[in-house]
Amino acid sequence: MALIEAMIILLFTSLNFFGSKSVGKAEAFIVLTKLSILFIFIIFGLFTINPAYINPSFSSNAMSGTLNAAVIFFLSYMGFGLVTNASENIKEPKKNVPKAIYISIGIVAVVYVLVSTVAVGNLTITQLMAAQDNALAVAARPFLGSMGFLLISIGALFSISSAINATLYGGANIAYTLAKEGELPQAFERKVWFGSSEGLYITAGLSLVFALFLNMGGIASITSAVFIVIYVFVIVSHYRLADEIGGRKKLLVLNAAVISAVFVLLMYYQFTTQANIFYSIIIIFLFAYLAEYLYRRYGKREFAEELKHGD
Numbered sequence: 392m393a394l395i396e397a398m399i400i401l402l403f404t405s406l407n408f409f410g411s412k413s414v415g416k417a418e419a420f421i422v423l424t425k426l427s428i429l430f431i432f433i434i435f436g437l438f439t440i441n442p443a444y445i446n447p448s449f450s451s452n453a454m455s456g457t458l459n460a461a462v463i464f465f466l467s468y469m470g471f472g473l474v475t476n477a478s479e480n481i482k483e484p485k486k487n488v489p490k491a492i493y494i495s496i497g498i499v500a501v502v503y504v505l506v507s508t509v510a511v512g513n514l515t516i517t518q519l520m521a522a523q524d525n526a527l528a529v530a531a532r533p534f535l536g537s538m539g540f541l542l543i544s545i546g547a548l549f550s551i552s553s554a555i556n557a558t559l560y561g562g563a564n565i566a567y568t569l570a571k572e573g574e575l576p577q578a579f580e581r582k583v584w585f586g587s588s589e590g591l592y593i594t595a596g597l598s599l600v601f602a603l604f605l606n607m608g609g610i611a612s613i614t615s616a617v618f619i620v621i622y623v624f625v626i627v628s629h630y631r632l633a634d635e636i637g638g639r640k641k642l643l644v645l646n647a648a649v650i651s652a653v654f655v656l657l658m659y660y661q662f663t664t665q666a667n668i669f670y671s672i673i674i675i676f677l678f679a680y681l682a683e684y685l686y687r688r689y690g691k692r693e694f695a696e697e698l699k700h701g702d
Contacts, residue, residue, distance in 0.1 A: 397599055399552050404595040421553045426502070428546035432531055432539070433505045439534040440512030459660060464503075471495055612661055616672045619654040623647055 447453075471492050481487050510519065510530040522529040528547070531539030601610050626647045633640050661669040 400595055400598050418553060421549050425546055425549045425553060428542055428549070429502060429506055432527065432535075432543060432546075433502075433509055435534045435539075436509030436513055436531070437505075440509065442512075444515060445508065445512045459656075612657070612665070612668050613672055613675060616654065616657060617675070619650055619657070620676070622650055623654070626650070 475488060475492075481491075506527070510527055513530045513533045514522070514526075518529065519526045525540075525544075528540045528543040531543045535542065601613070626643055629636070629638055630640055630643045630647070632638075633643065658669060658672070661672065
């Protein structure tokens, strides 16, 4: 699996050479293919649902499992923030970025509910847990046979490709923008091979390291933890600037509290289930803090705000 991930990373790194339009067209094709596979899964699966499997349970174990699932479900929605990474390449970003996020969330919510209903309605919870990462593929067998297992497996590859493509493009864009503002080393904005910024190659290189040494579940957990911390700081920054740029402070405080609680639950879950991932997250945060400290202390570049005010 790690080899496949590495090949996908290299493929989409190469695709970034051709600019945002090529990345956008590739992403549109991948998403269309992925949704088509899911719609086949939904349409055929709805006719074979066992009503007894989807009856809710309110036992303590069931409620605890629902809470853990809600945290994971919440984390899966955090990827919508990647839409903002492409805002400088979107026409009328103030209007179209929020619209893109709302429409995407609406579509994904419907797809999530339908896919979950089909999966839970065709397999028992024990069977789903035994299948783990192959749960959807196994759930497709009762109504699509072995072809369904293959089809969903292909859909999973497209899903991984979509995530990697969005992360590479968004990560490189953010790194380039931050570097131009003086908040990252100049290497991240330097144009090198094929006219791409060096930040793209650094992002791709780090992605390869994670792909080769960690499984997909571990990578997802680390990424989720990083996203949560970033969002907390974004919300704190928004709170401090609310009088200038607008925003309801009470809502911002509520958002910060909810996201912080999700982070605590995620870390607790990792500590109790995958201690190595828990410690990997801690090490990554410590390394990031050390790198930032050294850059601010010994870096020769000035931040854009400092240059603006002549400080």
